[in-house]
Amino acid sequence: MIKNIISKRAVIYPLFMLAAMWFGYFLQTMGFFSSCFGAIIPLVPEGLLGVVTSPLLHGNIDHIIGNSIPIGALMFLLYQFYPMVANKVFILGWLATGLLVWMLPPIDIMTGQYMYTCTIGASGVVYVLAFFLFFSGVFRWNMKLLTISLLVVLYYGSLVWGMLPEELFYNLQEPSKISWQAHLSGAVVGSIIAFMFKNVGDRKKKYIWEFPHYYSEKDDKLWQEYKENHPEDFLELPYKKRDDIWDHLEELRKK
Numbered sequence: 001m002i003k004n005i006i007s008k009r010a011v012i013y014p015l016f017m018l019a020a021m022w023f024g025y026f027l028q029t030m031g032f033f034s035s036c037f038g039a040i041i042p043l044v045p046e047g048l049l050g051v052v053t054s055p056l057l058h059g060n061i062d063h064i065i066g067n068s069i070p071i072g073a074l075m076f077l078l079y080q081f082y083p084m085v086a087n088k089v090f091i092l093g094w095l096a097t098g099l100l101v102w103m104l105p106p107i108d109i110m111t112g113q114y115m116y117t118c119t120i121g122a123s124g125v126v127y128v129l130a131f132f133l134f135f136s137g138v139f140r141w142n143m144k145l146l147t148i149s150l151l152v153v154l155y156y157g158s159l160v161w162g163m164l165p166e167e168l169f170y171n172l173q174e175p176s177k178i179s180w181q182a183h184l185s186g187a188v189v190g191s192i193i194a195f196m197f198k199n200v201g202d203r204k205k206k207y208i209w210e211f212p213h214y215y216s217e218k219d220d221k222l223w224q225e226y227k228e229n230h231p232e233d234f235l236e237l238p239y240k241k242r243d244d245i246w247d248h249l250e251e252l253r254k255k
Contacts, residue, residue, distance in 0.1 A: 127186025
């Protein structure tokens with residue numbers, strides 16, 4: 001039986017997540033989840049619902065398309081190369097990121113004023129997956145997983161700038177609608193989870209001589225003493241000399 005190269009979970013789970021996101025967006029367009037219902041509202045009890053529901057809600061079509069592509073790609077990499085911890089990483093990352101966003105004081109760092117916002121979108125989960133995949137390869141130092149880390153950096157390295165307020169780079173007429181708090185929370189949570197699970201699943205292969213208690217004859221004093229005191233036990237066994245065809249040349253001619 002030929003073993004499947006691509007895991008079924010690596011295909012089904014991302015598709016299920018994308019279907020849930022688009023269904024949530026469809027409900028929004030139909031009038032459900034209006035106003036801030038289902039969003040994360042920092043330090044407000046009603047906003048705790050958003051810890052679960054906010055990644056499934058999006059502000060507009062561009063918002064959901066922008067999150068759908070990285071969610072699909074990063075979830076595929078997660079379930080393909082980290083099958084043993086994929087569910088834990090995804091669920092724990094989802095909830096921990098949302099909870100951290102809810103706990104952060106809603107302060108505008110440019111003005112210092114309190115500014116209550118409604119945070120929706122799956123970008124926090126995107127940052128969890130990206131930073132988990134990157135740091136897992138680094139922590140495990142496995143060449144296959146390091147390749148995944150480099151792939152994530154190549155395609156999603158610019159995510160780093162999303163962890164900072166947009167106001168630091170542009171003069172905006174109104175406050176940015178991009179939640180850098182969700183991005184930063186996802187990055188922190190993803191990095192911590194990568195460290196937590198660094199010893200689970202694939203990691204760098206360690207050869208026997210790399211272990212601190214690897215046995216070596218040179219370090220075995222009793223064995224070395226025995227070899228010195230009983231040299232006769234280590235003499236080469238007698239063997240028959242290999243025949244040389246030229247020594248039998250005359251005999252062959254006579255025949």
